[in-house]
Amino acid sequence: MFGRRRRHVVWDPHTMDLTNLPLFKMxxxxxxxxxxxxxVLAQNVSNINTPEYRTRDVREPDFRRILNEGGAxxxxxVPVARTNPAHQPxxxxxxxxxxxxxxxxxxxxxxxxxxxxxxxxxxxxGETKGRYMMAASLFERNMAMLKTAIKPNR
Amino acid sequence: MDxxxxxxxxxxxxxxxxxxxxxxxxxxxxxxxSVGQRPGEQPYRRKLITFESALDRELGAESVRVRRxxxxxxxFPKDLDPSHPAADADxxxxxxxxxxxIEIMDMQEAQRSYEANMSTISVAREMSQRTLxxxx
Numbered sequence: 157m158f159g160r161r162r163r164h165v166v167w168d169p170h171t172m173d174l175t176n177l178p179l180f181k182m183x184x185x186x187x188x189x190x191x192x193x194x195x196v197l198a199q200n201v202s203n204i205n206t207p208e209y210r211t212r213d214v215r216e217p218d219f220r221r222i223l224n225e226g227g228a229x230x231x232x233x234v235p236v237a238r239t240n241p242a243h244q245p246x247x248x249x250x251x252x253x254x255x256x257x258x259x260x261x262x263x264x265x266x267x268x269x270x271x272x273x274x275x276x277x278x279x280x281x282g283e284t285k286g287r288y289m290m291a292a293s294l295f296e297r298n299m300a301m302l303k304t305a306i307k308p309n310r
Numbered sequence: 311m312d313x314x315x316x317x318x319x320x321x322x323x324x325x326x327x328x329x330x331x332x333x334x335x336x337x338x339x340x341x342x343x344s345v346g347q348r349p350g351e352q353p354y355r356r357k358l359i360t361f362e363s364a365l366d367r368e369l370g371a372e373s374v375r376v377r378r379x380x381x382x383x384x385x386f387p388k389d390l391d392p393s394h395p396a397a398d399a400d401x402x403x404x405x406x407x408x409x410x411x412i413e414i415m416d417m418q419e420a421q422r423s424y425e426a427n428m429s430t431i432s433v434a435r436e437m438s439q440r441t442l443x444x445x446x
Contacts, residue, residue, distance in 0.1 A: 194433065199363075199371070199373065201324060202373065205423060209363050274422075295444060
């Protein structure tokens with residue numbers, strides 16, 4: 157009896173998995189979203205003088221779906237197994253966790269059909285950074301709370 | 311490679327193309343008075359740079375690169391200078407189609423775009439710095 161309980165505690169991978177706590181799950185989704193959005197915004201800024209470039213943005217994470225179904229954004233890609241050393245690796249980049257869409261409306265379009273507006277992009281960069289910092293602080297605070305809870309009474 | 315390093319690499323690609331643009335501007339400005347030596351010889355033709363968005367396979371993300379540097383085909387302005395060796399039968403010399411005012415504007419714009427890319431790099435750095443602080 158004791159042995160069974162002990163084994164259960166040791167082997168169940170979900171017992172102390174922090175990502176199963178809803179708040180950590182949301183923090184994880186928010187940080188993942190923020191870094192992906194930052195990458196997309198960096199891409200927009202670097203293409204500020206590219207003719208016919210359409211501004212892109214990342215869709216907000218759906219927290220209701222994350223909490224109910226456990227999935228954040230797009231499902232993780234399943235890589236094709238390479239069973240032979242002679243197999244070629246895939247050349248396409250892995251799909252992003254959150255959907256990237258080209259914006260249909262923009263403040264202004266230049267003569268060469270470029271829709272990137274620097275001010276808008278900079279505002280979004282700042283916003284994304286703020287969200288990321290907030291998620292990181294929430295993570296830190298909650299870890300501190302958990303540590304307080306598991307600390308023996310002194 | 312993590313997303314924040316990817317953003318930094320993309321921004322570096324953006325800075326690289328803007329620097330290339332600055333090089334073309336410098337070339338145009340330096341040659342603003344380069345005319346031919348004989349009658350009928352063409353002067354310096356202004357260069358134009360174009361960019362394109364392209365998939366960086368190593369990075370696994372879309373980035374920017376120089377598409378090509380082509381020549382500006384607008385006609386050459388003419389100056390009346392009969393004593394010049396390149397003057398034609400009517401005494402006119404073909405000058406390069408470089409307008410310093412346009413070049414300076416281009417230079418300013420390239421500088422601003424360069425700075426914008428630089429600020430996205432510093433934001434990415436601050437974000438990864440914050441992540442490292444979580445370990446403390």
